[in-house]
Amino acid sequence: MNDKRQDKVTITEVAKHAGVSTATAGRVLGGYGYSRQEIKDKVRQAAEELGYRPNLLARGLITGKTKTIGVVAGDIQSPFYASILRGVADVTRAAGFGILLTNSDEQIERELEAVQLLREKQVDGLIIAPSDLSGSKHLQAAVRDGCPVVLIDRAIKNLAADAVCVDNRAASRDCITRLTEAGHRRIGLIAELERWEGGDITDFLSAVEGSALDSSTLFPSWQRLYGYIDALRSAGLPIDPDLIGRVGVYSSEGARKETQRLLEWSERPTALFTADGLMSAAAMDVITSLDLQIPRDLSLICFDDLDWMSFIKPGIAAVVQPLTEMGEAAARLMLSRIAGDDSAPQYLALQPKFAARGSIAAPLSS
Amino acid sequence: MNDKRQDKVTITEVAKHAGVSTATAGRVLGGYGYSRQEIKDKVRQAAEELGYRPNLLARGLITGKTKTIGVVAGDIQSPFYASILRGVADVTRAAGFGILLTNSDEQIERELEAVQLLREKQVDGLIIAPSDLSGSKHLQAAVRDGCPVVLIDRAIKNLAADAVCVDNRAASRDCITRLTEAGHRRIGLIAELERWEGGDITDFLSAVEGSALDSSTLFPSWQRLYGYIDALRSAGLPIDPDLIGRVGVYSSEGARKETQRLLEWSERPTALFTADGLMSAAAMDVITSLDLQIPRDLSLICFDDLDWMSFIKPGIAAVVQPLTEMGEAAARLMLSRIAGDDSAPQYLALQPKFAARGSIAAPLSS
DNA sequence: TTGTATGCGTTATCAT
DNA sequence: ATGATAACGCATACAA
Numbered sequence: 190m191n192d193k194r195q196d197k198v199t200i201t202e203v204a205k206h207a208g209v210s211t212a213t214a215g216r217v218l219g220g221y222g223y224s225r226q227e228i229k230d231k232v233r234q235a236a237e238e239l240g241y242r243p244n245l246l247a248r249g250l251i252t253g254k255t256k257t258i259g260v261v262a263g264d265i266q267s268p269f270y271a272s273i274l275r276g277v278a279d280v281t282r283a284a285g286f287g288i289l290l291t292n293s294d295e296q297i298e299r300e301l302e303a304v305q306l307l308r309e310k311q312v313d314g315l316i317i318a319p320s321d322l323s324g325s326k327h328l329q330a331a332v333r334d335g336c337p338v339v340l341i342d343r344a345i346k347n348l349a350a351d352a353v354c355v356d357n358r359a360a361s362r363d364c365i366t367r368l369t370e371a372g373h374r375r376i377g378l379i380a381e382l383e384r385w386e387g388g389d390i391t392d393f394l395s396a397v398e399g400s401a402l403d404s405s406t407l408f409p410s411w412q413r414l415y416g417y418i419d420a421l422r423s424a425g426l427p428i429d430p431d432l433i434g435r436v437g438v439y440s441s442e443g444a445r446k447e448t449q450r451l452l453e454w455s456e457r458p459t460a461l462f463t464a465d466g467l468m469s470a471a472a473m474d475v476i477t478s479l480d481l482q483i484p485r486d487l488s489l490i491c492f493d494d495l496d497w498m499s500f501i502k503p504g505i506a507a508v509v510q511p512l513t514e515m516g517e518a519a520a521r522l523m524l525s526r527i528a529g530d531d532s533a534p535q536y537l538a539l540q541p542k543f544a545a546r547g548s549i550a551a552p553l554s555s
Numbered sequence: 556m557n558d559k560r561q562d563k564v565t566i567t568e569v570a571k572h573a574g575v576s577t578a579t580a581g582r583v584l585g586g587y588g589y590s591r592q593e594i595k596d597k598v599r600q601a602a603e604e605l606g607y608r609p610n611l612l613a614r615g616l617i618t619g620k621t622k623t624i625g626v627v628a629g630d631i632q633s634p635f636y637a638s639i640l641r642g643v644a645d646v647t648r649a650a651g652f653g654i655l656l657t658n659s660d661e662q663i664e665r666e667l668e669a670v671q672l673l674r675e676k677q678v679d680g681l682i683i684a685p686s687d688l689s690g691s692k693h694l695q696a697a698v699r700d701g702c703p704v705v706l707i708d709r710a711i712k713n714l715a716a717d718a719v720c721v722d723n724r725a726a727s728r729d730c731i732t733r734l735t736e737a738g739h740r741r742i743g744l745i746a747e748l749e750r751w752e753g754g755d756i757t758d759f760l761s762a763v764e765g766s767a768l769d770s771s772t773l774f775p776s777w778q779r780l781y782g783y784i785d786a787l788r789s790a791g792l793p794i795d796p797d798l799i800g801r802v803g804v805y806s807s808e809g810a811r812k813e814t815q816r817l818l819e820w821s822e823r824p825t826a827l828f829t830a831d832g833l834m835s836a837a838a839m840d841v842i843t844s845l846d847l848q849i850p851r852d853l854s855l856i857c858f859d860d861l862d863w864m865s866f867i868k869p870g871i872a873a874v875v876q877p878l879t880e881m882g883e884a885a886a887r888l889m890l891s892r893i894a895g896d897d898s899a900p901q902y903l904a905l906q907p908k909f910a911a912r913g914s915i916a917a918p919l920s921s
Numbered sequence: 922t923t924g925t926a927t928g929c930g931t932t933a934t935c936a937t
Numbered sequence: 938a939t940g941a942t943a944a945c946g947c948a949t950a951c952a953a
Binding site: 575576577578579582588589590591594613615616617618619 | 922928930
């Protein structure tokens with residue numbers, strides 16, 4: 190009852206027990222260096238008997254590798270990050286790596302703390318959904334120090350790091366085009382659209398007009414707005430800023446308010462496009478409480494496929510992001526960087542699938 | 556461009572730069588021991604200038620504490636574990652701890668590997684949703700070695716570890732009672748009910764009859780079945796084994812099949828109780844595809860509150876598990892164990908809330 | 922209050 | 938192929 194301390198079985202004890210040096214014991218147990226089969230057996234048996242367990246801290250201290258990668262997610266509670274993390278975990282686990290997880294809640298201060306902690310814990314690399322797409326001295330520092338960084342879901346302008354994203358602009362454009370082709374001329378958008386360094390929606394519209402905008406380093410919801418604009422322009426339709434529901438924060442309440450504004454409007458849109466899962470759930474809530482029939486009264490397409498979209502009333506058409514695949518791709522990139530690959534940073538833009546369902550119809554008036 | 560190695564700034568360099576010994580530098584940077592303000596400033600400035608970052612591996616190696624806790628979840632992709640993990644992460648982060656995450660997919664072999672890896676990485680404690688409630692030598696070993704273990708969602712018979720669970724039996728009994736009080740006499744159950752060491756459903760029914768069954772060390776779905784039986788017995792209703800949809804595995808497909816069996820039956824139940832989120836989604840899928848109206852054709856109560864249950868048709872009544880709170884409680888228990896609390900193991904049974912919604916009505920025939 | 926010396930458990934560098 | 942011994946970066950007992 191007194192020996193409930195740590196497992197004090199060290200490699201020295203095993204060596205003593207097996208009658209060899211610690212160096213030899215280390216070689217067979219650690220799987221480096223050479224040794225006779227006879228010795229191997231003896232050492233392994235001693236280790237077994239004593240219940241030896243390697244101390245990965247000590248190993249990491251000397252090798253400089255921890256076989257651990259740090260992950261900074263926005264909020265692991267959201268299906269979005271949960272799925273990505275699952276992909277990361279599967280690939281890293283298969284390679285014998287552990288993952289050290291933190292949530293940033295999309296706040297840069299939290300991200301800074303997280304990255305600092307992870308780096309102090311000597312992770313071999315950082316997979317991160319960055320909260321800020323401009324400054325990020327901490328990520329620059331990581332890259333400079335040789336700590337591999339893989340960005341997820343969004344890219345940073347001048348950072349020499351891999352990024353695994355989704356082609357938000359194209360996917361969004363595709364959705365809106367489906368709606369215009371169905372005959373819709375007034376299509377509402379509900380999107381987060383929190384911060385854009387260039388200003389407000391009007392500024393964004395002009396910037397897009399001037400086409401001097403790199404969509405790959407925008408936050409996803411802005412990329413989706415970009416695709417919305419693309420599609421309307423291709424269809425020769427005007428862009429009514431009042432149809433753009435800018436929620437401004439990532440909140441259900443805000444999304445509900447914006448949806449209400451659009452749908453209770455006398456000139457309400459005949460179709461709606463929601464730019465992410467949270468917005469979709471909030472919008473759906475408003476739609477059912479207003480007793481609007483989909484697709485008779487309103488066509489609907491959602492970005493992100495939530496489970497209820499397949500079994501609710503007529504089915505809700507959705508953009509299916511390859512989330513687990515994103516995580517897997519990010520992890521694979523990370524592993525190859527850790528393995529020494531120092532080729533140019535890769536920007537991976539995965540293509541989402543489209544789940545066509547019964548929520549799209551021609552507008553009533555037409 | 557050649558110095559892209561690790562951050563080789565060690566405490567020795569800082570000490571040299573500040574003109575003090577490594578011990579002194581360590582004292583001010585590590586925040587232990589005493590030192591003059593003048594020295595402190597000098598050391599801190601040197602650290603700042605050199606961009607010093609403590610190596611937590613080295614610290615952990617000597618202190619025996621890593622300020623990291625290992626978490627073994629079933630599947631982080633499920634909302635259930637994602638929410639719990641969020642709670643764990645919040646509490647541990649506030650205390651300066653990191654979390655090392657693994658998925659077991661509820662497989663004991665995976666769990667074994669995970670626990671081994673985590674312990675080799677010298678985590679200060681283990682928060683785990685155990686895949687096996689009987690043997691678990693690995694957890695016994697952890698406890699014996701003084702590595703705190705906190706169980707989550709289910710408890711293990713003879714393990715001296717804390718456990719944070721939910722009172723599944725009571726919550727389930729409460730749901731079924733609501734249905735019987737609404738006039739239902741034939742209530743279907745859709746549940747995983749994978750393994751029970753005592754045998755099959757019939758054996759379970761006899762065991763419950765004999766009341767020689769400790770419900771706290773059953774898997775949740777069996778506890779929920781227990782509550783189902785409790786409620787029917789209290790109401791003086793017979794228990795028809797054919798109404799118990801034992802899916803046997805944790806799969807949507809299986810759940811759909813069982814739901815279909817129940818609902819396409821000539822003597823189909825007038826009410827349904829689904830025992831977890833996956834079962835609920837699958838059941839809902841079948842219900843809509845059979846075009847059954849809730850609550851006219853069927854009353855429904857679900858264990859676990861998914862987002863669509865609040866905005867779908869009439870609203871689906873649900874048991875709301877305090878998931879984040881479970882994670883927080885588990886983390887708090889863990890922190891106090893790590894801090895040295897060696898009082899008797901605690902079994903925490905949190906009470907879920909009930910979200911009353913429009914999915915309950917009197918049966919048509921009555 | 923500060924410095925010296927030693928050790929944490931492992932891998933790495935030499936000899937042999 | 939094996940063994941002594943020196944690192945790794947930090948904390949800590951003890952001396953000063």
